[in-house]
Amino acid sequence: MDKLDSNMRWTSQRQVISEELKKVKSHPTVNEIYEMVRKKLPRIGLGTVYQNLDILAKLGIISKLEVDGEQKRFDGDMTPHYHIRCIKCKRVDDIFIKMDRELEKSAASCCDYKILDHHVQFSGICNKCLPKA
Amino acid sequence: MDKLDSNMRWTSQRQVISEELKKVKSHPTVNEIYEMVRKKLPRIGLGTVYQNLDILAKLGIISKLEVDGEQKRFDGDMTPHYHIRCIKCKRVDDIFIKMDRELEKSAASCCDYKILDHHVQFSGICNKCLPKA
């Protein structure tokens, strides 16, 4: 899975996975994506979904979320933004505040890393879970 | 594992796990902690390490890191701080820049969550990996 060369084929599986992910505003897990895609391609394998999500992410077409949790989640929205996670129901939503690149500068001045990126993950309780909290 | 009540016992296993974790400035995975602790308590079970790390984290004595990656990592340093992760060797280091609570305020104004916390995770290449990069 290291060669993203020009021999790469744009298969219907790849197409449908990308399409379906960009259609929703949620941040589905691999299994949720599998279920979505299965409605269009009933014989697709779970392994294929995993592999294609990985390739699509490496191509920069979708993004693999850097939020913690047991399962990986994906996002079809490539606009730079942060995320928030409900500690009750585990859903993930977008936070569209401007990316603060100053953070990277201050971080750079206090460690020996070449800093490439950063991500802010908020946690809280979503409005659906609040009444029960 | 939901009752952190007063009947709780402070066992030697719990003591050693806490001690060993606070002794290092790295951010070890459960297996690394298991190996560290095994030098003191050779008969300890991996399950016990998992369970106690969980309890210690819930007690606020150590913290479970919210960084992504295949394995969970723990931190014995409870001073609020951020983290950076090397994309090559996967090591995690501390970033001691001041926690920016303003971020939570801006996030609160654009979503329907009761925001409880936030964490910034930087990613980059550490000085050990830079020469090879």
Add this chain to the structure above:
DNA sequence: CTCAGTGCAAACGATTTGCAGGGCC
């Protein structure tokens, strides 16, 4: 026709769980 991509099933690795025995309170 070729070879990247697919479907399927088995393998894997991290974590969790079930349970009988052990030892603090």
Add this chain to the structure above:
DNA sequence: GGCCCTGCAAATCGTTTGCACTGAG
């Protein structure tokens, strides 16, 4: 003596891999 906690092993769950077949180019 009760029961929380332990050690151990089996179970679970997300993800990866191996492989023969398929279909895009």
